[in-house]
């Protein structure tokens with residue numbers, strides 16, 4: 001099922017939660033709605049589901065107008081963060097629920113329902129838990145059952161609102177892979193909401209970056225990361241250092257920590273910087289430094305192997321920092337001005353930065 005969102009707006013009282021959003025989702029796409037808290041992701045998802053009525057614009061499923069169709073008519077499956085399984089029903093009954101409540105005319109037979117539920121439990125790899133109750137399951141298992149339940153009615157669109165938000169990092173990671181695999185197998189048009197950029201970049205075919213009720217950029221994970229449309233997208237999609245060019249200028253320069261090379265000797269165009277903190281996080285090392293010229297703090301990142309090859313590096317050491325890929329945005333216009341690094345940044349800026 002392909003989905004078209006055309007000029008959709010939705011306000012709560014005076015507050016515009018979604019503003020003139022346009023979005024085209026082809027059949028079978030796996031889309032992440034990514035943005036900070038309050039950017040309108042959930043509202044947009046609820047508008048697509050029909051859980052919320054829009055103020056203006058239109059929603060089309062396979063080019064047919066669905067703007068005023070009911071939730072039922074839209075045939076979408078939902079998974080929310082808080083599982084929402086029925087506590088008094090077994091896992092089997094939970095998954096069967098959507099089929100059991102179908103009107104008699106369209107309801108499958110008892111045998112068909114049993115077969116379907118078993119098939120779904122197999123898909124989510126939890127057949128052995130069919131007779132248990134939700135309270136006897138882990139958070140990750142409950143979330144898989146929530147997905148099986150959503151899939152039971154054979155939805156043409158699957159909507160997930162921060163489905164793994166409440167789970168710990170390891171389980172979240174497992175479920176991400178697992179959901180990707182299920183999507184590849186079933187190929188249902190899937191839209192999920194997340195504020196976690198890593199989750200969006202890792203899972204989605206298409207990332208929709210939202211901010212203040214509007215779409216900032218739509219693209220593949222690679223596109224939004226490598227070719228951010230503006231400073232917001234760039235900053236939101238990873239760790240970033242910000243350097244103001246001058247108080248008078250609207251231009252701000254950005255560089256990602258892993259694009260800064262630290263050395264103990266002078267090479268290339270480097271800035272003398274003093275180490276203020278060293279954080280070793282598993283296989284990654286983040287080093288906080290203070291520029292000797294401007295006094296600004298920044299962060300560089302390297303692998304533990306690179307760090308160890310430089311050792312010993314300690315607090316107070318003076319290192320040479322080479323900024324490999326500076327990107328400059330006009331803060332006022334939110335437009336990208338120029339790329340740094342090999343591409344070369346504007347000379348006037350370059351001289352002030354490096």
Ligand SMILES: Nc1ncnc2c1ncn2[C@@H]1O[C@H](COP(=O)(O)OP(=O)(O)OP(=O)(O)O)[C@@H](O)[C@H]1O
Pocket residue numbers: 012013015016017035036037038039040041042043044193195
């Ligand atoms: N029912 C409502 N009544 C009033 N305001 C609402 C309602 N639902 C959402 N809002 C407001 O609309 C804005 C967008 O909310 P929404 O839940 O869509 O954001 P979000 O990007 O999903 O945020 P989060 O990641 O925190 O869930 C927020 O400022 C929110 O306070």
